[in-house]
Amino acid sequence: MRIAIIIGATRRESTSAKLSAYIADIMRKEGHEATLFDLREKPLPLYNDDDEEIHPNTAELMDTVLHADAVVLSTPEYHGSLTGVLKNALDYLGKDQFNDKAVLPVSSAGGAVGVSSLTQMQTIVRNMHGVNSPEWISIGGAQRQFQADGTPESQDVRNRVERTVLYFLKFAAKQRA
Template sequence: MVGTTESHEPHVVALCGSLRDGSRTKIALESVLEAARENGATTELVDLRSYELPSLNAVEPEPSDADHLRATIADADSVALGTPNYHGSYTGALKNALDYCRREEFAETTVGLLEVAGGEFPGSAIAHLRTVSRTLHAWPLPTEVAVPNSRTTITDDGIEDDAVADRVRRLGHDLVAYADVSSYPETVESGTTGAGSGADD
């Protein structure tokens, strides 16, 4: 795989920005992680409902779950950020979680972006998360997933639209294939080879 060695099993973490029971974003992220596992990764889904993360107040002591979140992100070779579209952007829950993180956790980490929208024209939340990822010195993949019409596209049984499902699997694959993309020139020089798929333009 591009940028990874045969002896290293990439670890992919998905951070779900939805707090809703039966979240379609969570269902989509689980499909991303399933594809990552099929491509040789270990995976972990971060459900923010399990974390005690009050709105960040810089003058207040941080909750212990902030350290837990940062450690989880720091341990990842790749991170998938998934969010529903709320008023043209990503959720406050995800923003708050990212506010607790620092550049040290995300720097040189491969990031994949996924947005789930109730309407026909998703994409703005991904654009905002791409800016955040770059600010955190991460490496956002060109491959991204924008899911439209989520009420019919994603059900309890999974992703019903074959094209969207293929795109989700591609994201999971690329999160593994490019898990160490920040060191790609060095790994090529040292003789590491692999069969990365090439990311979409």
């Protein structure tokens, strides 16, 4: 399967970006094609329905998600929600890109669990006619440590992320069928 991973973080040392790269590695080891779309590297203009021209980064995002079989949405938790950059990116997308596709929400939070950003992403996914994975991935507080090679420090986090990604791949394959 082709999986698009949209990273809604802006910090250079972003832990949600590191977690997304780790998720992509697991997917690739399972034989899937995982494409990271990092909104820090490829920023989008603020969505405006009046704009007639499509920015090249926006066109690339729309194309990446359109041709994906499944999608991962990854965000830091900001004020109990997803980041503005991720919400802005999702405003360019909709049913055309998400219809019936499995979507995995991922968050990194200062607190223990980023439940608010995860549930808010699920609300948006539902409105874009995507299909929410019953499992999600959240790291918080002291769990946000990564080794130099991008592997999470905590064995517990590594186990949890791997288990959830494998579950999501099966869920996405069923959804695709």
